Amino acid sequence: MRQRGWVLLLGCLLAGVPGCERLRQRLGQSTEAGAQPVVMPVPRGPETVILPGGVQAPASFADLAERAAPSVVFVRTNQTHRYGTRRVLGRGLGSGFIIDPDGLILTNHHVVENAARVDVLIGKDRRLRAQIVGADPPTDLAILRIDARGLPALPLGDSNSLRVGDWVLAIGNPFGLANTVSAGIISAKDRTTEDVPGLDPRGFYSFLQTDASINPGNSGGPLLDMGGNVVGVNTAINVQAHKIGYAIPINMVRELLPDLIGQGHIERAAIGAVISSLKPVDMPRIGVDSLKGALVRQVSEGGPGAQAGLAVDDVILEFNGREITSPWALRWAMSLAGVGSVVRLVVRRASGQLQELQVKLGDASDLPTLPDEDSTP
Numbered sequence: 001m002r003q004r005g006w007v008l009l010l011g012c013l014l015a016g017v018p019g020c021e022r023l024r025q026r027l028g029q030s031t032e033a034g035a036q037p038v039v040m041p042v043p044r045g046p047e048t049v050i051l052p053g054g055v056q057a058p059a060s061f062a063d064l065a066e067r068a069a070p071s072v073v074f075v076r077t078n079q080t081h082r083y084g085t086r087r088v089l090g091r092g093l094g095s096g097f098i099i100d101p102d103g104l105i106l107t108n109h110h111v112v113e114n115a116a117r118v119d120v121l122i123g124k125d126r127r128l129r130a131q132i133v134g135a136d137p138p139t140d141l142a143i144l145r146i147d148a149r150g151l152p153a154l155p156l157g158d159s160n161s162l163r164v165g166d167w168v169l170a171i172g173n174p175f176g177l178a179n180t181v182s183a184g185i186i187s188a189k190d191r192t193t194e195d196v197p198g199l200d201p202r203g204f205y206s207f208l209q210t211d212a213s214i215n216p217g218n219s220g221g222p223l224l225d226m227g228g229n230v231v232g233v234n235t236a237i238n239v240q241a242h243k244i245g246y247a248i249p250i251n252m253v254r255e256l257l258p259d260l261i262g263q264g265h266i267e268r269a270a271i272g273a274v275i276s277s278l279k280p281v282d283m284p285r286i287g288v289d290s291l292k293g294a295l296v297r298q299v300s301e302g303g304p305g306a307q308a309g310l311a312v313d314d315v316i317l318e319f320n321g322r323e324i325t326s327p328w329a330l331r332w333a334m335s336l337a338g339v340g341s342v343v344r345l346v347v348r349r350a351s352g353q354l355q356e357l358q359v360k361l362g363d364a365s366d367l368p369t370l371p372d373e374d375s376t377p
Contacts, residue, residue, distance in 0.1 A: 058183075061169055064228055065181045071098045071154040072171045072221055074121035074178055075107055075130075075144070079114045089116075095172035095221030096120065096144060097230065098153045104261065105144040106253065107220030108235055109135050112142050120146050121178075134260035138203045138268075140235055141253060142220075143260050154222055157229025159208065159249035162186050170212040170234055170245075172221030184212030184243065191246060192328045194277065196236070204332055207246035208232045214245035223247040255336060268335040269361035272303025273310060275327045286313050286350045293317045293348070294327040303367055308359040310347070317354075318346035339363045 077092040094111030098104070105120060112118050118130040134143035166186045174180050188209040193199045196207065210223065214234050223232035232247030259266050278291040286295075293315040299306050316324055320343050324330045337343055338361065345357045 058167060058226065061181065061183050064169060064224065064226065065171065068154060068169070068171055068222070068224055068228055069179050069181075070123065070152045072179060073097065073105060074173050075105075075111055075220060076119045076121065077112055077115040078117040080116050081114060093173060093176055093217055094219040095217065095234070097171075097220075097222045098151045099156070099230075099257075101149065101151045101153050103146045103148045103151060104133075105130065105146065106233065107142050107144060108233065109137050109140045109142040111220045112144070113137075118144060120144065122148075122151070124178075134264045136256060136260060136266045138200075138266075139248065139252065139256065140203070141233070141248065141256060141260065143257075154224075155229045156250050156254060157225050157227065157231045159231045159251045162189065162208065162225070162231055164188060167226050168210055168212055168231065169224045169226075170210070170214055170218060170221060170247075171224070172214075172218035172234060174213075174215035174217040176217055180218075182213035184210050187211050187244070189249075190326075190328075192326075196238070196246065204252070204328075204335065206249060206252065206328055206332070207235070208249055210245050210247060211243040212245060213243060218245075252332075267339055268364040269337050269339045269341065270364035270367050271305035271308075271310065271334065271359055271361060272300035272367045273305040274298035275316065275330065277327055278315065286315065287352055288315060288348065293324050294330045296347075300367060304359050304362045308345075308357045309355075310345070310357060310359070311349075313350045314347040316345055316347050318344070320344055334361065335364065337361060 073096045075094045075096045079090045079092050081088045081090060092111065092115070094107060096105045096107035096111070099106050112132055115132070118132060119127055120130045121127050128146040128148060130144040130146050132142055133145045135141070164186050168184060168186055170182045170184070172180060186208055191207040191209050192205050193201060196205065199205055208223065208231070212223070214237050218234045221234045222230045223234055225231045231250050233250070233253060234245065234247045236246040238244040256266055274297045275294040276297055278288070278293060278295045280291070282295060283289065296310060296312055296314040296316065299310055299312060316330060318324060319330055319333055322333065334343070340361065342358055342360050345359055347355055347357060349355060
């Protein structure tokens with residue numbers, strides 16, 4: 001358990017992969033980068049009451065909790081840790097939820113990391129051995145498979161449609177207390193490494209922030225909207241605060257699921273450069289009057305960006321015709337654009353000139369690591 005101001009709690013296109021075609025149809029989206037998910041029909045939400053001051057609130061979360069609880073599972077692991085030459089065996093616990101009736105379960109990678117054995121408890125007395133069929137440490141996601149059919153799967157919602165202040169429900173197994181339900185609101189969106197200290201700088205983060213109570217053991221459990229749709233995967237908390245929790249938006253998950261299930265991992269593309277947000281202190285040096293775009297701080301020698309003419313202090317304004325609103329948005333879009341694909345960047349030079357660059361993306365795993373890699377696409 002890490003403590004740096006926060007704590008981790010906690011392609012299906014291949015023929016013959018069991019359950020993939022059904023899941024692809026349920027997700028209702030293309031695997032192309034930037035594709036917008038088609039949201040499944042939303043069940044009717046709970047009745048509301050008016051609190052003092054005119055605030056509208058659900059009369060009860062009971063129906064929603066009762067409907068969703070059978071889809072939330074208890075994940076137990078036997079884990080192996082190495083300390084020098086010693087190997088230490090331990091046990092872990094977390095949460096997960098069923099995303100396909102034929103035995104696919106979504107959870108956090110850190111819940112099953114280093115696991116020699118994974119078991120899933122469904123309900124009070126149904127315990128099944130699980131296999132890890134896909135894992136992606138940079139987003140802290142993992143897919144499990146159990147040998148079962150006809151399971152109650154939760155529908156996936158649309159995290160992009162959430163508004164700050166919307167009601168949400170978290171279900172999981174904090175401290176081993178099975179099927180614990182807590183309610184709260186969306187406190188903020190798009191929380192990244194700039195907001196959450198201690199995150200792995202190589203990871204991909206755009207967390208939903210919630211004040212629904214989340215504790216160790218909740219990791220991998222669902223964050224639900226009032227229609228019973230999963231809008232996030234509960235993942236982390238700020239241990240120095242009261243009720244500041246973080247969940248991975250389900251729209252991020254949607255883009256990764258086909259490859260996680262079909263090939264077990266994510267291949268990411270990159271240009272070999274360190275980028276960051278523009279800071280006010282940068283503006284006089286590079287002659288800009290806006291903080292829009294992503295600032296190039298380092299370029300890997302011989303990498304795809306360098307070969308295309310990308311330079312330090314360039315400001316990337318567009319990626320394949322899409323305006324760049326943040327370095328995180330650029331990293332995410334570029335990472336899923338496809339190794340070997342050619343993309344178009346519009347950059348503003350330090351001289352003030354706008355220039356278009358054609359970049360052939362490389363494999364992120366083959367590019368050299370750059371220092372101060374706080375946001376490297």
